Amino acid sequence: MAKVKVRIPAPLQKMTQNRPEIEAEASNIRELILDLEKQFPGIRERLLDEQGNIRRFINFYVNDEDIRFLKQDETPLSDGAEVSIIPAIAGG
Numbered sequence: 001m002a003k004v005k006v007r008i009p010a011p012l013q014k015m016t017q018n019r020p021e022i023e024a025e026a027s028n029i030r031e032l033i034l035d036l037e038k039q040f041p042g043i044r045e046r047l048l049d050e051q052g053n054i055r056r057f058i059n060f061y062v063n064d065e066d067i068r069f070l071k072q073d074e075t076p077l078s079d080g081a082e083v084s085i086i087p088a089i090a091g092g
Contacts, residue, residue: 001025002077004032007084015043024083029060030073032083047085057088 006024008016016022022039026032033054037044049055053073060067060075061084067075077083 001027001031002079002081004077004079004081004083006032006036007082009085009087011087012043012046012085015040015046026077028071028073028077029054029062029067029075029083032077033073059086059088060084061086 003023003025006022008020008022010020013020016039022036024032024035024039026035033044033047036047047055047058054060060073062070062075062077062081064082064084067073
């Protein structure tokens with residue numbers, strides 16, 4: 001298990017006691033979401049759809065790399081990694 005820093009977007013900070021950054025332990029993004037749910041019950045359903053997939057409008061970055069171009073929710077995490085959760089911005 002790696003200790004990682006997670007940047008929480010403003011819309012989700014009310015679920016993390018208004019903390020913009022938290023620490024979590026996980027070896028990949030899927031485990032990270034489970035750890036976040038353990039720490040902050042209810043956050044999982046904001047990040048995952050009914051099938052357990054990352055919602056289309058939620059983007060995860062590991063050390064500034066989009067996990068959609070890596071191994072998606074199986075993207076491995078290492079100690080000290082920084083994970084950013086970024087909600088997609090709608091517009092045109």
